[in-house]
Amino acid sequence: MTIPKYLSDTYLEEFTAKITKVIEMDDSVAVYCDDTIFYPQGGGQPCDLGIIIIDGCTHRVHHTETTEDGIAHVLESHPSLLTCTGKPCIQRIDIQRRLFNAKSHTAGHLISHLFEELDSNLSPAKGHHYPDDAYIELIESERTNDTFSVALINEQIDTLVDKTPRPIQSIELDLAEVQSLRPLLSKFIPQSTKIRMIAIDGFTPVPCGGTHVSSTSELKGLRVTRIKRKKDRIKVSYLID
Ligand SMILES: [Zn+2]
Incomplete structure (x- = not known):
């Protein structure tokens, strides 16, 4: 099993990953990547927040959680997100948090x-x-x-x-x-x-x-x-x- 990036380097603020799946929810979208620096809530520790940049567009990550599909980066709905599977994205966490x-x-x-x-x-x-x-x-x-x-x-x-x-x-x-x-x-x-x-x-x-x-x-x-x-x-x- 691959070790998620957030486990190998606590201090890594930015990372480029590939989007592997996008799931539309009620008023938000869950974006999954091939790896992530975002810590998903659990183990008594709050999740990471931050941004994901896709095609030059910045999307705020409101929540990160583990689901049956993997680690979900929860973003506000945007039509462009529904066609971004396979694209690269820049992940940037709120490093102070x-x-x-x-x-x-x-x-x-x-x-x-x-x-x-x-x-x-x-x-x-x-x-x-x-x-x-x-x-x-x-x-x-x-x-x-x-x-x-x-x-x-x-x-x-x-x-x-x-x-x-x-x-x-x-x-x-x-x-x-x-x-x-x-x-x-x-x-x-x-x-x-x-x-x-x-x-x-x-x-x-x-x-x-x-x-x-x-x-x-x-x-x-x-x-x-x-x-x-x-x-x-x-x-x-x-x-x-
Ligand atoms: Zn610990």
Whole structure:
């Protein structure tokens, strides 16, 4: 399977692709391409927005989503779009929005790792990396009486962002390796042969299909704001500049 362009380069703002299909909807049109730099909404990360230029005409991308036909770039209806299958197009994402989403998403992973280090009974369970309501949830395999301090976590974040930043990479692992590294999480991912993982240097990689930044030094302004325990879950809310 080809790796979509948005997964191979978080920082790529513009890309030329070929239009493979156009589907007319009520008051909009879904355009599909042979590859895309637009991240489709999902995995707790908002979609990319931006523009697509076809025959010199600029069309705004209002939404990007995964459908049964592939990744749909949703544009406002225009008669010229109905005959553009096979044509080249220039894709350009709103790079500020992308970088914010990538930072927020990566921040969720980093916070999750810090909690896992404090209590080995915790595993990442959910991420919601939206600007006004960013949080992660961890699940406890065994009840412990830990109380977590917002100040302590923020101190550790400062160290990893400012003093000793860690590189971040996307890696591919075999399913068996993922099952051994992440037994709980591996049950909830597509059981394909190769699994994409995000690897923050020094922490156990996690399966993820989102966009991430390349170093923890890019997470300036990251602050955990609240830690809430409910039954076997711990919810950690955070903000990033
Ligand atoms: Zn991720």
